[in-house]
Amino acid sequence: MDRDQAKLFDDQLGLYDPSKTYLENWDEGPFPAKDFKLYEDKGEPELTFLGLPVYSPFGIPAGPLLNSNHIKFAFDGGFDVICYKTQRSVKFLANDFPNVLYLDIEGDLTIERAKQPLVGQPTTTKPLKNVSITNSFGNPSLGPDFWVDDLKKALTYEKKGQLLIMSVVGTIQEGFSQDDYYDDFAKAAKLAASTSVKAIEINLSCPNVASEGILCYTKEAVVAVCQKVKEAIGDTPLITKFGYFSKAQEQLLEDTLKDIEPLISAISAINTLPAPVVDRNGKQALPGEGRLSSGICGASIKWAGLDMVGRLNKLKAKNNWNYEIIGVGGVMGVNDFHSYREAGADVVQSATAAMWNTDLAAQIKANL
Numbered sequence: 001m002d003r004d005q006a007k008l009f010d011d012q013l014g015l016y017d018p019s020k021t022y023l024e025n026w027d028e029g030p031f032p033a034k035d036f037k038l039y040e041d042k043g044e045p046e047l048t049f050l051g052l053p054v055y056s057p058f059g060i061p062a063g064p065l066l067n068s069n070h071i072k073f074a075f076d077g078g079f080d081v082i083c084y085k086t087q088r089s090v091k092f093l094a095n096d097f098p099n100v101l102y103l104d105i106e107g108d109l110t111i112e113r114a115k116q117p118l119v120g121q122p123t124t125t126k127p128l129k130n131v132s133i134t135n136s137f138g139n140p141s142l143g144p145d146f147w148v149d150d151l152k153k154a155l156t157y158e159k160k161g162q163l164l165i166m167s168v169v170g171t172i173q174e175g176f177s178q179d180d181y182y183d184d185f186a187k188a189a190k191l192a193a194s195t196s197v198k199a200i201e202i203n204l205s206c207p208n209v210a211s212e213g214i215l216c217y218t219k220e221a222v223v224a225v226c227q228k229v230k231e232a233i234g235d236t237p238l239i240t241k242f243g244y245f246s247k248a249q250e251q252l253l254e255d256t257l258k259d260i261e262p263l264i265s266a267i268s269a270i271n272t273l274p275a276p277v278v279d280r281n282g283k284q285a286l287p288g289e290g291r292l293s294s295g296i297c298g299a300s301i302k303w304a305g306l307d308m309v310g311r312l313n314k315l316k317a318k319n320n321w322n323y324e325i326i327g328v329g330g331v332m333g334v335n336d337f338h339s340y341r342e343a344g345a346d347v348v349q350s351a352t353a354a355m356w357n358t359d360l361a362a363q364i365k366a367n368l
């Protein structure tokens with residue numbers, strides 16, 4: 001068994017244990033390997049992202065880093081550009097367990113293929129580099145009474161050449177108008193900015209809360225949210241997290257970017273690709289209303305992330321835009337990191353692989 005496999009199958013290792021609930025992971029995680037070593041950078045950071053010095057253009061996106069304990073672990077492991085899991089202005093429960101299932105899928109999850117059900121199960125025999133999962137949490141939040149202080153604590157773990165980003169999302173609440181909902185993004189972002197975190201990301205692409213939908217495909221919504229958030233956070237750089245835009249949505253993408261480009265400093269893409277997930281008997285695999293479809297990530301979505309990053313880069317050149325690009329999706333190893341950089345990503349991040357290969361940053365830094 002190779003090292004990656006050993007980590008995947010030993011539930012004491014890694015950032016997230018799918019056999020435990022979200023709250024158990026929150027309380028007990030992360031689960032460091034016995035041989036986990038602190039990564040030590042030498043010299044001065046030579047790169048910048050958002051004008052800030054970073055040792056490497058690599059890290060972990062919003063997702064596996066549930067709280068300041070996970071943030072500390074990731075920074076210690078040498079992941080330099082990392083993001084706290086998306087939080088809200090109010091308390092919000094996680095979707096029911098299970099929240100992570102391994103998928104029986106080989107090759108690319110094309111948009112056509114994502115219309116057909118995928119089989120999800122609690123274990124896998126695949127090596128980590130080929131693994132795809134579904135994750136379905138619904139952006140749970142303990143509320144700002146908890147996370148604002150915890151974010152302050154997380155910021156104390158940010159070392160020279162490292163950058164912590166905070167991800168937030170708006171919450172639809174009883175009696176809310178559309179405007180109230182958009183204002184709530186700004187409220188959450190303002191709470192984040194009060195901690196002096198150096199960059200704020202807004203999650204416009206979560207496929208796991210049926211009632212909230214995926215905002216990034218509605219231009220008016222994206223523009224309104226970006227305007228309100230930017231007004232609330234002032235000079236703090238704003239990052240938008242986008243899902244995959246198909247070729248047919250290219251014009252929508254360009255039109256949306258035209259309007260928000262003056263407001264944003266970077267775009268993070270992609271979020272997960274939604275697809276129906278069933279068990280071996282063809283029944284909905286994740287319990288609860290609206291959970292037949294859930295977000296797919298890992299090896300099978302790399303094609304989509306690379307395609308999106310390439311197109312964001314071309315649009316940037318064509319229009320003389322200045323945003324930086326965070327490439328996310330199916331980064332399972334060193335070669336994938338380089339493919340993203342070649343496609344135009346300023347920073348590359350891995351969620352699925354980094355959850356079970358906590359040496360990934362060290363491996364990438366050895367091959368920069």
Ligand SMILES: Cc1cc2nc3c(=O)[nH]c(=O)nc-3n(C[C@H](O)[C@H](O)[C@H](O)COP(=O)(O)O)c2cc1C
Nearest residue numbers: 061062063086203270271297298329330350351352
């Ligand atoms: C366990 C887990 C939780 C996630 N939670 C969030 C989240 O809170 N906010 C967000 O914007 N994306 C979230 N994501 C999506 C990731 O940021 C990323 O866009 C996606 O997983 C694709 O990257 P990957 O193929 O490296 O996993 C999550 C992903 C995983 C695996």
